[in-house]
Each structure stands twice: as C-alpha cells, then as structure tokens.
Amino acid sequence: MNVNMKKGLWHALAIGIFFALTLIYFAPGIFEGKVIQQGDIKKATGMAEELNEYYKNEGGRSKWTGSMFSGMPAYHIQVYGNPPNYLNYLEKPLMSINYFGGSIVLIGLICFYILMCVMGVNRWLAIAGSIAFAFGSYNMIIIMAGHVTKAYVIAYMPLTIAGMILLFREKWLWGAVLFILGVAFSVMNQHPQISYYLAIFCVIFYLGYLFLQIKNKQYSSWIKTGLIMLFGAVLAVLPNAGSLYSNIEMGKESTRGPSELTPVTAEDQATASGGLDKDYAFAWSYGRGELLTLLIPNAYGGESNGALDSQSAFYKEWKKLGQQTQGNVVYAPTYWGEQPFTSGPVYFGALVCFLFVLGMFLIRNPIKWWIAGAAFFFILLSLGNNLDAFNTFFFNYLPMYNKFRVPSMALVIPGMIFPVIGIWGVKELFSKEMDLKKAQKGLIWALSITGGLCLIIWWFPGIFLNFRAAADAGYAQWPEQLYHALIQDRKSLATSDALRSLVFIVLGAGLIFYFLKAKSNTRKPVIVGVGLMLLILVDLWSVGKRYLNYDSFAKETIAQTFKKSVADELILQDQHPSYRVLNLNDPFRESTTSYYHKSIGGYHAVKLRRYQELIDHRLSHEIYQTIIPSLQKASSMEDLSVVLSQCHSLNMLNAKYIVYSPEQPPIVNPFAFGSAWFVDGFKVVENADQEIAALNEINPLTTAVVDKRFAEQVQGLQIVPDSSATMVLDVYKPDRLEYTSKAASEQLAVMSEIYYDHGWKAYIDGKPAPYFRVDWTLRGMRIPAGEHKIEFKFEPDKYNQATMLGSISSGIILLLLLAAIGYYFWSKSRK
Numbered sequence: 001m002n003v004n005m006k007k008g009l010w011h012a013l014a015i016g017i018f019f020a021l022t023l024i025y026f027a028p029g030i031f032e033g034k035v036i037q038q039g040d041i042k043k044a045t046g047m048a049e050e051l052n053e054y055y056k057n058e059g060g061r062s063k064w065t066g067s068m069f070s071g072m073p074a075y076h077i078q079v080y081g082n083p084p085n086y087l088n089y090l091e092k093p094l095m096s097i098n099y100f101g102g103s104i105v106l107i108g109l110i111c112f113y114i115l116m117c118v119m120g121v122n123r124w125l126a127i128a129g130s131i132a133f134a135f136g137s138y139n140m141i142i143i144m145a146g147h148v149t150k151a152y153v154i155a156y157m158p159l160t161i162a163g164m165i166l167l168f169r170e171k172w173l174w175g176a177v178l179f180i181l182g183v184a185f186s187v188m189n190q191h192p193q194i195s196y197y198l199a200i201f202c203v204i205f206y207l208g209y210l211f212l213q214i215k216n217k218q219y220s221s222w223i224k225t226g227l228i229m230l231f232g233a234v235l236a237v238l239p240n241a242g243s244l245y246s247n248i249e250m251g252k253e254s255t256r257g258p259s260e261l262t263p264v265t266a267e268d269q270a271t272a273s274g275g276l277d278k279d280y281a282f283a284w285s286y287g288r289g290e291l292l293t294l295l296i297p298n299a300y301g302g303e304s305n306g307a308l309d310s311q312s313a314f315y316k317e318w319k320k321l322g323q324q325t326q327g328n329v330v331y332a333p334t335y336w337g338e339q340p341f342t343s344g345p346v347y348f349g350a351l352v353c354f355l356f357v358l359g360m361f362l363i364r365n366p367i368k369w370w371i372a373g374a375a376f377f378f379i380l381l382s383l384g385n386n387l388d389a390f391n392t393f394f395f396n397y398l399p400m401y402n403k404f405r406v407p408s409m410a411l412v413i414p415g416m417i418f419p420v421i422g423i424w425g426v427k428e429l430f431s432k433e434m435d436l437k438k439a440q441k442g443l444i445w446a447l448s449i450t451g452g453l454c455l456i457i458w459w460f461p462g463i464f465l466n467f468r469a470a471a472d473a474g475y476a477q478w479p480e481q482l483y484h485a486l487i488q489d490r491k492s493l494a495t496s497d498a499l500r501s502l503v504f505i506v507l508g509a510g511l512i513f514y515f516l517k518a519k520s521n522t523r524k525p526v527i528v529g530v531g532l533m534l535l536i537l538v539d540l541w542s543v544g545k546r547y548l549n550y551d552s553f554a555k556e557t558i559a560q561t562f563k564k565s566v567a568d569e570l571i572l573q574d575q576h577p578s579y580r581v582l583n584l585n586d587p588f589r590e591s592t593t594s595y596y597h598k599s600i601g602g603y604h605a606v607k608l609r610r611y612q613e614l615i616d617h618r619l620s621h622e623i624y625q626t627i628i629p630s631l632q633k634a635s636s637m638e639d640l641s642v643v644l645s646q647c648h649s650l651n652m653l654n655a656k657y658i659v660y661s662p663e664q665p666p667i668v669n670p671f672a673f674g675s676a677w678f679v680d681g682f683k684v685v686e687n688a689d690q691e692i693a694a695l696n697e698i699n700p701l702t703t704a705v706v707d708k709r710f711a712e713q714v715q716g717l718q719i720v721p722d723s724s725a726t727m728v729l730d731v732y733k734p735d736r737l738e739y740t741s742k743a744a745s746e747q748l749a750v751m752s753e754i755y756y757d758h759g760w761k762a763y764i765d766g767k768p769a770p771y772f773r774v775d776w777t778l779r780g781m782r783i784p785a786g787e788h789k790i791e792f793k794f795e796p797d798k799y800n801q802a803t804m805l806g807s808i809s810s811g812i813i814l815l816l817l818l819a820a821i822g823y824y825f826w827s828k829s830r831k
Contacts, residue, residue, distance in 0.1 A: 038145060051734060060733060061080050062794065063075060068591065068607075070600060072604070076604070084807055087181075088810075089814075104139070108154070109131070111155060112134060113129075115159070116129050125533075133415070136346075140547050144547055150194055157182070161202075164209075166179075167225045170221055174824075179229060184239055193409060209222065253610075254606045256275060257609055278385075278395055284340065284405070285338065286382040286408040290338065290345075292457070297497050299497065301337070306334030313484075334489065344546065348418045350501030350505050351536050353422075355446075358442050358446035361438070368421065375421075426532065447505065447509045457498035458499045465494060504535055511535075564596065570665050579656035581593055581656070582600040590603055600619070614649065644670075647671070650669075678722070705774060710773060717746065718746075735795075742787045743786070744785060759799070764788050769781065769790075
C-alpha cells in the first residue's frame with residue numbers, strides 16, 4: 001500500500017469517527033426527525049413567517065417585513081429568492097444532515113482536523129484536538145439556545161487558520177484555497193461579531209509571523225503572504241456583498257448607529273456618534289473569578305436555573321416547606337456569577353487546559369507567544385465591565401468594536417487556541433528532538449498549576465469562592481435555612497466538579513508520564529494519542545450532555561409550537577388588509593405575535609434606531625404607565641376608552657387590537673387611526689429634539705410633524721380640510737402597498753408605515769412621486785385633488801446589486817477552486 005493511499009484511509013477513518021460521534025450525539029434529530037426546542041430559532045420563526053408565507057404562496061421575494069416593530073428591513077431576518085451564492089453548494093451536503101445541530105459539530109470536527117493535519121499532528125492527536133474544539137460546552141449551549149449562525153461561524157474558524165499556516169510555509173495554492181474558503185464561509189454564515197474576533201486573531205497571528213520573518217531577515221515571503229491574504233480576504237468577502245451591504249446600511253439606521261437626539265445622559269453621550277450603549281453592550285461580561293469554569297465547569301453553579309436532585313440540600317429544605325417539585329428535581333438559581341443569567345458555563349475541558357499549559361512549556365517555536373497572547377487578549381475582552389478601564393478603551397477606540405455586545409463571546413477564540421496549543425505541545429513531545437528533562441519539568445508545572453487549582457477548590461473552596469451573588473438580594477424573603485441550603489449546593493457543585501476535573505488531569509498526566517518513562521517503542525504515541533482522545537471525549541461529552549441531551553429533542557416542530565390562541569383566532573377574523581396588534585406581555589422581547597399578525601413590538605437585535613427611540617420616548621409610557629395600570633383599575637370599557645384615545649403614538653401606528661391575555665378576547669381599540677389619513681395641518685420643526693418633543697404636544701390625527709430637512713416638500717401647501725376625503729388601503733404585501741385616494745383639493749396624507757428611504761419608492765397613478773418622513777417614524781405625502789392610485793414598492797437597488805455581485809463572485813471562487821484542484825492533480829500526474 002503506497003503512502004498516499006495509507007494517508008487517505010486514515011483520513012477516511014477520522015471522518016468516519018466524526019460522523020459516528022455526530023450521529024450518536026444527535027441521534028433523535030437525525031434518525032427520529034425530532035427537533036431541538038431552540039428558543040432563538042422559535043423567535044426567528046415568528047419573525048420570518050410573513051416572509052415565508054409570501055414566498056411560498058405568491059413567490060414574493062420581499063426584503064421588508066411588516067410583522068415586527070410596525071415594519072423593518074428583512075435583511076437580518078430572512079430573504080427569499082436572492083441570486084444564488086454558489087459556495088452554498090459546497091457546504092450543503094454537510095448542512096443537510098442536521099442543520100440546527102449535528103451539522104455544526106460535524107463541520108467543526110472536520111475543519112479542526114484539517115488544521116491539525118496542516119500542523120502535521122499525529123492522527124489520533126488530530127482527532128483528539130478536533131473533539132476538544134467541536135464538543136466544547138459553549139458550542140452545545142449555543143446550539144441549544146438556537147444561535148445557529150454563530151455556531152457555524154465558530155465551526156469554520158480553524159479553516160482560515162489552516163490556510164494562513166500553509167501560506168506561512170509558502171504553500172501558496174492550498175494556503176490561498178483554505179484561507180479564502182475559511183473567510184468566505186465565516187462571512188457567509190452571517191455572525192459579524194465572531195468574524196470580527198477571527199479577523200483580530202488573524203491580524204495578531206500575522207504580526208507574529210511578520211516579527212519572526214523580520215527577525216530572521218527573511219523579507220521575501222511575508223510580503224507575498226500578506227498580499228495573498230489581502231487579496232484572498234477581498235475575494236472571500238465579495239460573495240457576501242449583499243449581507244455586508246445590509247450590515248453597513250443597517251449599521252447607520254439601527255440601534256447600532258448614531259442618534260440624532262441631543263445626548264442627555266453619559267450613556268447617550270457615549271453612543272451619540274454611533275454604536276451601542278456601553279452598559280447594554282457589556283451586560284454579559286464574564287466575571288474574573290468565573291474564568292475558573294474554563295477548567296471546572298460548575299465552579300460558579302452552572303446554569304441560572306439549575307436542576308438539583310433529591311439528594312441536594314435545597315431539595316430537602318424545599319420539600320420540608322411543602323413546596324412542589326418536578327419529579328425528583330427542583331430548579332433553583334445555582335448560578336452565582338456576575339452575568340444577568342446564563343444557560344451554562346464556558347468549559348474548555350480540564351485535560352485541554354492541562355495540555356495548554358504543558359504545550360507552553362514544550363513548544364519551541366516562538367510564535368506560540370503570539371498565539372497565547374491572543375488568547376490572553378480575548379480573555380481580557382471577555383471580562384467587559386469586570387475589567388472596565390481596559391475594555392472601555394477598546395470599546396471607544398477599536399474600530400467597530402462598539403457595534404457588538406456580549407463580551408463573554410470573545411472566549412470563542414481562546415476556545416480554539418487552547419486545543420491548538422495543547423495538541424501542538426504533545427506533538428512536540430513525540431518528536432525526537434524533545435529534551436526529556438524539559439518535558440518532565442513542563443509536566444510537573446502543568447500538573448501543579450491545573451491540578452493544584454482543582455485540588456484547592458476541592459478541599460478549600462472558600463479560599464477563592466464565597467458562593468454568593470449580588471442577585472441573591474432578590475431571595476431575601478426566603479427562609480434562612482433555604483438560602484443556606486442553596487449556598488451549600490453551590491459549594492457542592494463546585495467541589496464535585498473540581499474533583500472531576502482533577503481526575504481527568506491526573507489521568508492525562510499519567511499518559512504523558514507513561515510516554516516519558518516507558519521503554520522506547522513505536523506504539524507509545526498511538527497509545528498516548530488514543531488515550532488523550534478518549535479522555536477528552538468522555539470529559540466534554542458528559543459536560544455537553546448537561547445542556548444538550550436527548551431530552552432537548554421533541555417530536556413537535558418549531559412551527560407547530562405556534563398554536564393559535566383565543567385572541568389570535570378572533571383577530572384573524574378581521575379581513576382588513578393591514579392593522580397592527582399590541583401584545584402587552586413583554587411586547588419588545590417576543591416574536592410570537594409576529595407569527596400571525598403585524599406587531600407593534602417584536603424581538604430583534606438590529607431594530608431601527610428611530611423606532612427604538614419612539615419606544616423609549618412614547619410607546620413605553622403609553623403601554624406601561626397608561627394602558628396596563630388602567631386595565632388593572634378600569635371597571636368598564638368606557639374607562640379604558642378614555643385612556644386609549646390619549647395613546648396617540650400607538651394609535652398612529654394603527655394598534656387596532658390589544659392582547660392582554662392570549663386566552664381572552666383582545667381589546668378592540670376604536671381610536672386606531674387606520675392605514676392612512678389626511679391631516680388638517682402640519683408643524684415644521686428645527687431638529688430631532690423638537691420633532692420627538694412635538695409628539696407629546698400634538699394629535700397626529702390632525703397635525704403632522706415635519707423635520708425642516710423635508711420643509712420643501714410641504715412648501716406652498718395650503719390644506720383645506722375635507723371631511724369627505726378618503727384614503728383607503730386596497731392591497732397589502734410586505735413589499736407593496738396600494739391605496740386609493742379621493743379628495744376635492746390637495747391634501748397631506750400620513751401613512752401608518754415606517755419611513756425608510758433606502759428602498760421604498762412611491763408612485764401616483766404609476767408615476768414616481770416624492771414622499772417624506774413625518775411624526776418621527778411615519779411616511780407623509782402630498783396627494784393631488786381628485787381620485788388617484790398611490791403605490792409604494794420596496795426596491796432596494798443597492799442591496800439587489802450587491803447580492804448580484806456576490807452571486808457572480810461566488811461563482812468565480814468556485815471555478816478557481818475547481819481550477820486549483822485540477823492543477824494540483826495535473827501537476828501530480830506530471831511528476
């Protein structure tokens with residue numbers, strides 16, 4: 001058997017192992033058709049249902065949806081019918097296995113395995129490293145939560161690094177291919193924050209390579225490498241031109257963009273020039289002490305609503321108090337870290353952490369300091385406001401960094417680096433040049449640092465941990481013995497996992513010790529490699545199953561969970577083309593309403609900034625300080641009617657139905673203004689501050705507020721009020737609206753639709769016509785006398801051009817890839 005065939009068989013074996021692990025872990029989804037009940041996927045389903053139905057039933061390819069926040073671009077929700085991205089055909093076979101779960105892990109395994117092979121790692125070690133990367137607890141937690149795009153971008157990260165390493169070695173062809181594919185797939189799966197972190201790591205990695213090249217006076221290759229990477233990055237980004245353009249556009253118009261309002265608070269001042277509010281962006285900051293979870297998973301209690309069995313102190317006290325339990329389990333706030341809540345810890349693996357420390361002692365290549373330094377940098381970023389001065393500096397000055405939130409997400413880069421350094425270190429150990437005395441010293445240090453820390457937490461947890469959180473103040477009404485039982489269980493969770501981690505570290509250290517002390521034979525690397533692989537697998541598999549297991553799957557699909565409520569059934573009897581629904585149950589953090597209706601609220605991280613400011617300045621007051629208190633006090637609908645008549649902002653948004661309980665009939669709001677109306681007059685204001693303030697002073701049904709930037713649109717307009725004038729919405733589609741107007745004289749119409757000038761075009765009797773913004777968020781238009789057909793179409797030309805460019809670019813990359821493969825085999829055949 002020749003060498004190439006033997007290598008091919010080994011690669012096939014590795015891929016076979018990866019498939020087997022994926023099939024076993026995600027068996028209910030792959031073999032039984034069950035679905036993980038992912039919270040974010042359910043929210044995304046609610047967001048996209050209008051677009052899905054429009055495409056499925058009418059072939060409509062809308063880039064706008066009216067189902068959330070009274071209307072918003074659909075770029076970051078779902079867009080059907082765009083020109084094809086031909087790179088999708090490369091990943092489709094793997095993604096089709098189990099898109100929302102198993103395929104993510106499988107791609108992560110394969111991509112990290114490619115990186116390990118590029119690094120020349122022993123076969124079994126390569127498999128061990130792949131398992132360490134793909135089965136990390138964070139991956140399982142975000143899959144369970146439904147953060148699918150994030151998980152895919154993480155899975156593809158090693159491909160980019162593998163390409164860079166080949167370029168550093170002057171393997172130009174395959175280095176360019178892997179680098180371009182890695183970047184392209186990262187951007188294509190649309191999680192800009194992870195791609196941003198990856199880009200920073202690539203810059204640090206390249207600077208390390210550049211430093212070594214300059215130090216060694218090797219100037220020729222680094223320039224070529226840099227140019228190839230720059231060209232490759234541009235080429236890789238082009239297939240995603242549509243999504244990049246939409247990010248740029250929405251970066252200006254969404255909550256991540258600048259506000260026109262004069263800053264009032266320090267937080268307003270910080271975001272006046274664009275970006276998120278710092279407190280909001282840093283809300284999910286990893287605690288300093290919480291970094292222990294990288295080594296000991298339950299050091300900080302695990303998930304926020306943790307399950308405690310019948311042997312726990314809390315369960316026993318809970319039963320004594322006569323409280324109900326769910327079988328032999330009770331759920332309690334076991335997490336005591338500094339994040340608002342969490343679905344579980346970031347756990348790299350005890351053995352992976354041990355191998356990382358060992359690798360730092362064994363690896364002789366100085367570039368390890370750049371890679372480890374990058375890991376340390378991202379760990380510091382993950383601390384957010386728990387390392388405030390450091391992170392505030394980068395939040396203010398690192399380009400685009402203030403567009404992102406959840407600092408703890410930065411740990412995805414160390415989550416890749418730790419197994420890279422750890423497996424690289426063992427590879428060095430296997431080499432003939434390794435100084436055994438140095439290796440023994442490294443083994444002692446690695447065991448002392450990681451194992452010693454686990455030993456301390458196991459025996460003397462109180463030295464570092466107090467098991468109390470600031471949020472515990474909310475449990476002040478609990479009986480004292482119940483709270484003490486909770487503290488006891490938090491301590492027990494930490495100490496038992498510390499012992500667990502210690503066991504894996506000692507077993508791993510035993511394998512390394514065996515390699516150093518056993519008689520020389522060719523089977524030692526295989527035994528150690530297989531042993532490490534199995535230990536890493538058992539460790540991460542068992543922790544991952546705490547958060548994503550067979551119980552996470554259900555026969556019911558996500559769409560089937562959207563069962564029509566009593567309120568839904570009654571509202572859907574209304575045959576009018578367009579009206580909106582206000583759900584009083586946390587309206588701006590749910591998308592269930594959007595599944596069946598056009599919602600005043602919704603749930604999305606990229607909502608329009610002006611709409612968010614309308615929420616902050618008007619809607620929140622009308623909902624939480626007016627309607628809800630009145631509902632609790634009102635003795636009749638007449639009392640409530642007085643309140644609803646004063647909710648001008650909700651009425652101008654055509655909030656015709658108000659849901660206070662899904663299983664009760666909705667409240668019909670008789671004061672909703674409808675789809676469009678003619679006003680008696682208008683008020684021109686100087687700036688945004690006056691515009692938002694004017695909404696508190698006028699009735700939008702009779703007076704329109706116009707920013708002076710649009711003053712020429714109403715210049716010379718003399719409105720003669722006409723009580724017989726009408727403007728009726730005849731047709732509603734997400735991307736097309738048709739009205740019929742009748743008036744004896746020229747009128748100013750206000751449409752209850754969100755103003756957005758990056759694509760909406762207006763026509764009167766088929767001819768283009770101007771429109772402008774009124775009342776902070778709505779559309780205004782001068783309507784001539786007589787009867788006319790008014791039409792609005794959402795045709796975002798720049799976005800459409802960008803998606804076409806992306807489609808063409810993806811085809812070019814695919815052709816270049818095929819050419820590269822053809823050239824490789826042709827050159828091989830010649831040799």
